[in-house]
Amino acid sequence: MANTLPIDIVAGELARLRATNPLVHLLTNEVVQEITANVLLAVGASPAMIVAEEEAAVFAAISGALLINVGTLYPARLAAMKLAVAAANQAGVPWTLDPVAVGVLDYRTQACREFIAARPAAIRGNASEILALAGFAGSGRGVDTTAGSDAAVSAAEQLALSTGAIVAVTGETDFITDGTTTWATPWGHPLMTRVVGTGCALSALVAAFTAQAPNRLNAVAAACAVAGLCGERAAGSSRGPGSFKADFIDALYLISPEKLRGQDA
Amino acid sequence: MANTLPIDIVAGELARLRATNPLVHLLTNEVVQEITANVLLAVGASPAMIVAEEEAAVFAAISGALLINVGTLYPARLAAMKLAVAAANQAGVPWTLDPVAVGVLDYRTQACREFIAARPAAIRGNASEILALAGFAGSGRGVDTTAGSDAAVSAAEQLALSTGAIVAVTGETDFITDGTTTWATPWGHPLMTRVVGTGCALSALVAAFTAQAPNRLNAVAAACAVAGLCGERAAGSSRGPGSFKADFIDALYLISPEKLRGQDA
Amino acid sequence: MANTLPIDIVAGELARLRATNPLVHLLTNEVVQEITANVLLAVGASPAMIVAEEEAAVFAAISGALLINVGTLYPARLAAMKLAVAAANQAGVPWTLDPVAVGVLDYRTQACREFIAARPAAIRGNASEILALAGFAGSGRGVDTTAGSDAAVSAAEQLALSTGAIVAVTGETDFITDGTTTWATPWGHPLMTRVVGTGCALSALVAAFTAQAPNRLNAVAAACAVAGLCGERAAGSSRGPGSFKADFIDALYLISPEKLRGQDA
Structure with a gap:
């Protein structure tokens, strides 16, 4: 059903990101802020955590993209997120x-x-999360949280159609869809699940790639591909999750459009 | 006085943890959340930081264990902790x-x-902290915060008897007691004190090992042993505290019941 | 104009820091707390994040130095910072x-x-930040945020004279001034800008070196030199920002007054 994302698209999107070095406003959870910032710095974006209600709206409006991650939600942070989303929507900043x-x-x-009603540009979650969102996004069908990834792809497509967002459902293979076209990115490694923040940092990469993206579907899919490819490389050079984390960030720094185009992917 | 914990017990407790992969609810301090999560993921538990007053009680009740760490306490976090402790006690979740x-x-x-009055399943602290706790836990003797580890072991035993908790007083040698039986775990390395969060992450390991533990004393002692043994291995392969941290997390991932049973400890 | 800081001064200041192992109270931003603590532990200081309004003043007064970093400011944290600054000033603790x-x-x-009006002992910022501060510190001249580092050095000197603080303006070369004498520290590596928190951790090093410093200008300059020299070493041994971070912390642990005096700097 879904075609594998061509490496040429990954290379092109990465070249575009590096050329623009987007400023990404991150309202993410407490646990993963450092790795998230380091992933963006390594790949070639500029992260900024501006968290206060007093500052979030102003900053969202001048950013290239915004990330909202509800991992450690509490009232003050939620209030800042709502102000940031409203300001981003007003300014045309994708979130x-x-x-x-x-x-x-x-x-x-x-x-x-x-948040779904406020029309995000992209949504990145695992199968359970996408199934839960699809269940209340007006997609018109019940969802089974015990369903496998096939059910999640179908839910992702319906969620994309009903919200207008690009939806990425990630797992062993990631699926990225606008509701009509769906890309698969088969790269990655199980060790990524043993390091906190790899999923949250992928969502930050998705946000970074959406900044000024001419083709938002390709941008989101390229973010998933870059994370997966770098995860594979890091798994090949590391002994466990501690060395994996450093090697993963190194790989994000060392990956390049030229190397991607030259590889037998 | 205290006997050294047999490696067979460490191996058995580690095998039990790996088989059950417990969900551990962590209400810990701001500084150490990432390393704490990574230590639990490496060893084979599932960490979750659910910090809001709106969510802490519900989540504590469905977790396998709960950690309360007061390192960066402030009113909203303290309120969430109290709700989580009450819910854990109600649901029979050890904290x-x-x-x-x-x-x-x-x-x-x-x-x-x-918190002491709310009857934790386990308490993990250094000598000064255990002495301070024993001083107001109705143990009936004064404490001297300048006292050495012998005084702390005695305080730990009295604290265990007066609260019903397993008490671990950690340092160059760790002592783990239920007030009657006391294990010593002599493993570890001074480099651990040069990496922020090794002590806090050990408390998270203690929490993880208490989940569904048939023998809580052995479970807490095994957590201390695993951390100390992995600290020794990481110290042997690293050049300083930066590489130590990655090597420590790798060691927690690579340690196994089989290797433990085969070693001359 | 500015002379390069002699390595002998760096060695002497590092020896003094290691001998005193100062307790440093850190009120810094959410993103960088772990790397900041690890940098101080590696170099030989004792970090402590005490963040609540209920505790910040008491702890600031018993610390050797205090850091205020406004990266993720919000009302509760700002209130704690103001209490800590007032207590530090009352107790003669440099911040x-x-x-x-x-x-x-x-x-x-x-x-x-x-904060500027409350007379910090030291200020550490990049060119834009120092220019902005100088603009409202009564230095009597306008500032151009697009100006280069020469303009920033001049602004730093005026900011130092008008506030009484030692001012460090950091970049490819760092300049450290009391308004009359200005040291240059030319060490460092661009990879430092690809790791979140290296600048914030440098400010924590500056705070640590100011504790009981007989010569505050030399102390602040030595902090900048130590960070830059260790950054160069880590860049030489790492493949990207992931391994750089571990190598940088190792370098801070391995650097010594003896090695500094023996090197051809």
Whole structure:
């Protein structure tokens, strides 16, 4: 069903990101802020965590992209997120939603319901999260949280159609869809699941790639591909999750459009 | 006085942890959240930081274990902790207290006094912290914060008897006691004190090992042993605290019941 | 104009820091707390993040030095910072200001205006930040945020004279001034800008070196030199920003007065 994303598209999107070095406003969870910033710096974007209600709106409006991650949501941070989203929408800044654990806890589920209604440019989640979101996004069908990735791809496509967002459902293979066209990115390594923040940092990469993207579907898919390819390289050179983390960030720094085009992917 | 924990017990407890992959709810300090999560992921547990008052109680009740660490306490976080502890107690979820710097600052000292009264399953602290706790836990003797580790072991035993908790007092040698039986775990390396969060992450390991533990004393002692053994291995392969941190997390991933049983410890 | 800081001064200041192992109270931003603590532990200081309004004043008064970093400012943290600064001033504890992104966002700019009036012992910022501070510190001249480092050095000198602080303006070459004498520290590597928190951690090093410093200008300059020299070493041994971070912290641990005096700097 889904075709594998051509490496040429990954190379082109990475070249575009490096040329523009976008400023990315990150309202993410407490646990992963350092790795998220380091992933963006390594790949060639400029991260900024501006978290106060007093500053979030002004900064979102002057950023190239915005990330909203609800992993450690609490009232003050949620208020800053809502102000940032409103300002981003007003200014035409694309924003990405990472709906961590949506559907498991009511407080964040309600918050995600409101975020979905505010029309994110992209949504990045695992199968359970995308299934939960699709269940209340007006997609018109029930969802089964025990369903496999096939069900999640279908939910992702319906979520994309009903919200207008590019939806990435990530796992062993990632699927990225606008509801009509769906790319698969088969790269990655299980060791990524043993390092906190690799998924959250991928959502930040998605946000970075959406900045001024002429083709948002390709941009989001390229972000998933870059993370997966660098994860494979890091897994090949590391002994465990501690060395993997350093090697993964090195790989994001060392990957290049030229090397991608020259490889037998 | 205290016997050294047999390696067979460490191996058995590690095998049990790996088989159950417990979900551990972490309400810990701001500084160490990433290393704490990575230590648990490496060893084979599933960490989750759910920090809001709106979510902490619900999540604590569905977790396998809970950690309370008062390192960067402030009112909103303290409120979430109290809700989580109450819910854990209600649901029979064991929770561990890390009383960082108790006795030094009144605000956290008062909080720890209340936490002790709520009957934690385990307490992990250094000598000064355990001495301070024992001083107000009804153990009936004064404590001398300048006392050495012998005095701390005695305080730990009395604290265990008066609270019902397993108490681990950690340092060059760790002592783990239920007030009657006391294990010593002599492993570790001074470089561990040059990396922020190794002590806090050990408390998270203690919490993880208490999940569904048939023998809570052995579980807590095994957590201390695993951290110390992995610290020794990392010290042997690293050049300083930067590389030590990665090597320590790799060691937690690579350690196994089989290798433990085969070693001449 | 500015002379290069002699390596003998760096060696002497590092020996003094290692001999005193100062306790440094850090009120810094959310993103960089772990690397900041690890940098101080590696070099030989004792970091402590005590962040609550209930505890910040008491702890600042018993610390050897205090750092205020406004990177992720919000009302509760700002309140704790003001209490800590007042207590530090009362107790004669030197405090360092890192005015992250001052001039870009009104909320933190107003906070920095108040902090400057409270007379920090040291200020560490990049050219834009120092130019912004000088613009409202009564230095009597306009500032051009697009100006190069020459203009920033002049602004730093005027800021030092008008506030009484040692001012470090850092970049490819760092300049450290009391308004009359200005040292240059030419060491460092561009890879440092690809790792989040190297600048913030440098400000923490500056704070650590100011503790009980007989010559505050030399102390601040030595902090900049140590960071730059260790950055060069880490760049020589690493493949990208991931391995650089570990190697940088190792270098801070391995650097010594003896090796500094023996090197051909």
